[in-house]
Amino acid sequence: MKLSLFLYLLLWGGHSLFAQKDTLDPQKIIKLDHVVVSAQIEPQSIKKSIKNVQVITEKQIKSLGATNLGDVLNQYVNITVMPDGDSGRSTVSLFGLDASYFKVLVDNVPLVNEGGVGNNTDLSQINLDDIERIEIIEGAMGVTHGANAISGILNIITKRHADNKWNLTYSLQEESVGREYNLTTRGRHIQNFKASHNLNDHWMFSVGTTRNKFNGFLGNYNGKNVLYNDQNRGYRFLPRNYLQTNAIINYKKEHFNTFYKFELMNQDISFYDRSVKSGYNDQWGRYKFGNDRRYFYKRQFHHLNINGSGWLNYNFSLSYQEQTRDDEYFRYIISRRLETNNTTERVEAMKVGYSKGELSKSFYDKRLALSIGYEATKNKGFAIVNASQNRTKEVSESIDNYDGFLVSEYHFTPQFSLGLGGRYSYQSLFDNQYSFSVGSRYLLPKNLEWRASVGRSYRTPDFYELFSNIIFEGHYFLGNESLIPESSLSFDTSLKKMTLFSDDLLMKNQLSLSHNRIKDRITNALIGYEGSTPKYQNINISKYNYINLASTNALSLDENLEASIGASFTWISQIIDNNVHKTDDRYLLNMGINAGLTYTFPKWGTSVSGYYKWAGKSQLWAATTNGYIVSEVDSYGWLDASIKQPFLGKKLELTLGARNLLDVTDVKRTLTTEGHNTSSSVLLGYGRTFFLKLSYNLDINY
Template identity: 45%
Template sequence: MQRITKLFTPIAFSLSISLFAQEHVIDSTKNTKLDEVIVTGQIEPQSIKKSVFNVRVISKEDIQRQAANNLGDVLNQYLNIVVRPNSSDGRSSVSMFGLDGQYFKILVDNVPMVSDTGLGNNVDLTQINLDDVEQLEIIEGSMGVTHGANAVSGVINIITKKSTKNKWDITATVQEETIGNEYEPLGKEGRHIQALRAAHEINDNWFFSIGANRNDFQGFKDNRGGKDFTENTSDIEYQRGYSWLPKEQFFTNALIRYQKNGMRLFYRFEYLNEDIDYYNPIVSNEFSEQANSVMRISTDRRYYTDKFYHHLNGVGKLFSTLDYNVSLSYQTQQRELEQFKYYIQTGEEANNETKPYQETDVIYSTGTLSNFFKEKKFDLQFGYEFVNTNGYSSSVTGLFNPTENSQNTDRRLENYDFFGVAEISLSDRFSIRPGYRYSFQSKFDDQWAGSFGMRYLFNHNIEARASYGRSYRTPNYDELYTYFVDANHNVQGNEQLIPETSNSAEASIKKMSFFDSGLKLSNNINFAYMAVNDRIELAVVQTTPMLESKYINISKYQMWNVSTGHQVGYKNLSAKVGFTIAGISRKIDNGLAVSDDKFLTNYQFNANLAYTVPKWKTTFSAFYKLNGKQQQYIESTDASSGDVIYVLQELESFGLLDASVKKTFFDKAFDVTLGARNLLNIVNVRSNIGASDAHTTGSTNNLLGYGRSFFLKLTYNINL
């Protein structure tokens, strides 16, 4: 299969280029579709064409065609992005340009989301529900000026719905999905989703919406025995438990909005409750006097997570001229651990003990002031961002150094930032955008970010953009405070870490073409370069008398990237195809060994197709993405000498193919979506490095999926 997909990639890419080259393009100022309006990184909402940044928009229609359960399902299909699932804890994070989720910021209505280790970064994609989303906006590259620390590789802004075209919009959804070949209707296998949302336009001034969603993922057993397996074997494929942990999530959200005379005020509330079950593969015997027999038991765990999100936003005029946009947010994430003894034959539990595990509390505020000049050729924006983050981890995690007065680690990080951005239209065609941010840090030396962007509109609907950005990433909670030391381990954080700094540059050309026949074409090519200095790595700093690992600033990262994308729109057909190739260099020097710093290349290809048959009220969709072989040097130890060495890790290429059919009934009152995910049946992808131990070489399989799955989604819409 991989040989077929590798052959298909250049052929499809060449065909897309030749298709666009064979037509004679007719310039037209008439666009049959209104420009998409974006807000991320803009002084004020505006069309994509006017933006100095390259912004990718994922519409709610794109999300619906995929019947996506969470943000990870959507991002899986987009270039320069890799979704990294973790079957051991049920989480999924995002990687862009080879940099993990610490460098990529996720926002909801321009407010960063709370996570285990801070704000906006390393956010679990499975905890982001999409029922109330209007569109997603993705900007690649340094966004440190407008979005602060850790927006190094890019940002994604989740824009929620704040209005409706009808007096009432009520939507009820039921979705059933297999997990590989495991499924029971509304039972103990598969995924089962129920959702309800109601939105009401009370009058011209008032609007509210409320929603709830239950996502019950029953886990993926694969070759394991599940919860009630009683055998105790050394073969991992026949042990008790699950390859992918069961997880149940409840989402609720509510929004109330008031607007009048150019002023808008809204309050948004979200709540997530998540339960993850871990079933220990080790089974032992215990004699029960009550049953007068030997019982099979295991020590199991449950993780309970509660996440609260509060956001108050105000937009309007100050002194009848200046535009203000102010947000105040309070977010908290709390996790508890329940440990108990489970009697497998009877299903009874005993010795249940629940302890605090982890908590993150964030007070956040950001605001901007703009429109200082009547002349629209020049605009200026000043802004601030205040962040107060309190991290707490219980000693039960086993990963953090206790303080002098308790067995827990409780630390606070603060920053107070101020920034300014100017947009200058030197002509109707040529615009520039300089920006600067200064950050006062409570833990580290003060930081700064800068940017400069240009946009030029040529004749024949050709758009050219170029930008430069300097940003920074501050060390996270784990890197600062980890302390996992026992007879067999010595892994430590480092409170002396300094922030990483990055420099990036990007250039792009985009061509839009409109034909008298109604055919629309879009072609673009992008070039990017990024360098990250003082990158933080967990490295071996001592080999005797035992291995000691510590987080230190030792790595330099460089990346170049060339990507191209092409879109076709004709009547009821929409098609997109894209290709990207990147070279990544990571030089690591821990004082004991130095890694190779050569550039390792990786490519990705994607394509998606949507075709609507109006007579049938049916849309057919397909999404495909090929992730090429991924390589990087990682730290290991020589089996014979015990010396630290750097070896090349390779993760083989794999492709993801999804497809769906959506049909509407009763004048769009009832929707049925039938489809499949992972049609190529990807489960394990081979790597030459042990996934569970970065210091162990050898061939292994990385669990990246749970196989081919099918889904049926039923949605009932009431529009009054």
């Protein structure tokens, strides 16, 4: 039944591409396109872009009632959000590739975390309240965005304007966590405040702050104050407290614009030992305790941008970012609710100076556009890693790169454009790298848009793969400073149709196909023994290929109705070799469906939204003592819904909603060995949650 639905969606989308009849001038459709900036020589409409850009608008984000970026991306057709209950992090997987291959940027500057530059981004650390839109491009983006943009990029465009003299916004959101909620120690509690002011026609500034307190999810655990040792102490999802403050000042005059943005983020995560231990001293007698800890994350973000147009168009960014992680260790005396022996140490840090600049110009009546640019990254990393004999050591290393790139577009006719690009990267730790891309866009009759591209990208090993060591009794996992970058060759093509049936009714259909081949993939492999303990080390030995076929379809009516449905097939072939066992190169299938519906009742301004995601049964390799076998993860569905009602002339807005209405927590993963089935679980969520959000917006003009 599910497979039949997939085939129907794909065939319906393909049929729509060719069967629909256009009724209005195509130029009217262009006006409805978003203007995009990611990977563009200059800002332009999606229709003119050689790259296939997907846009998530501020309106869509608000209709989700999302509390973090993971809530938003969970509705994207090819993306899977991967939460980690033990670390408190949430990262993204695209085409089966983890967050090391996907780059997250804010206003075209890669976002730094303690493990990398733009990659392995914790989605829970990104504030949604300042986002104007999100632009996503799938596939090889190495030419315009450098290392680690193999599966694609996500560029967050923040708000840099105010519509009135003063704009003051305050919002309050209360949310259950599964069935757990009260006003103080359970659930999620969010507050946000922002003030924007237009000083005059040229100067604007804004300041804002967001607090997001998540009290954790107990699930089948018993919290921190249990006195019996059944290995169920603690939380399924760790408690965390997030505080972010930002400020921006923007100057704009005719063909010149500059802005400076500052952001300070603090997040602490509490971890509670599963075991309850016993102790004794003369003061307390016998007591119960847990060896607990907290993780303190801090990030500061500075970004200065200058851009303008004239005889030459120019765009320069200078950024400094620093993210640190401090761990506090302490003994929690359970019976006395008391912390003792508190010690804190810095375990990770990343300091990054970043600059990117581009000069562009059009020639021959704008038929030819050229852009030349540079990107420089000065990256200083620090970590405390495990070493032999149960000791630790400090590692402090620089991973720098200095890149030059050239991008060109030639518009042979108004219908046909060709883009060429190349990048060369001078690396401080690795052999120098290069990327290239060739892309084309052709406007066919009946408002059909065809795009195709081929490109080479690369991924450089991250700090942990190079330098981290995990050595203790029975475990021996080593980083490898001799690792080389992975390389990727990808191809993608898409066919899109926009049909404007009337002034109010618009339909969009897209059918896309992509293929990527990754060589020298890094794998943790057996390299020998230390006594009877096996030693594993990161080495370049594996390969990874995927083929993705997707159909997306959207319908909008008079800004009151927005409906979408999409389906995706992804076939993944990977040769994993750990020097003992090796997989074959068969293709394993993953499937997904996404659907969304938003309707606004014009009379009352009430908006009702629903978003559904279905992930089909997926296959992946699992390592066993007898070699690699194919395991299966069960299918699941994810449904979010909300209703939004404005009051007082849209100054006050109330949103009621629910996420994960189908109550998904764990999904079963099954392995079949020698005729026997064994199962484990994959953690995806904390069950059905309900939220209430109240927003007040005050506009002042004088």
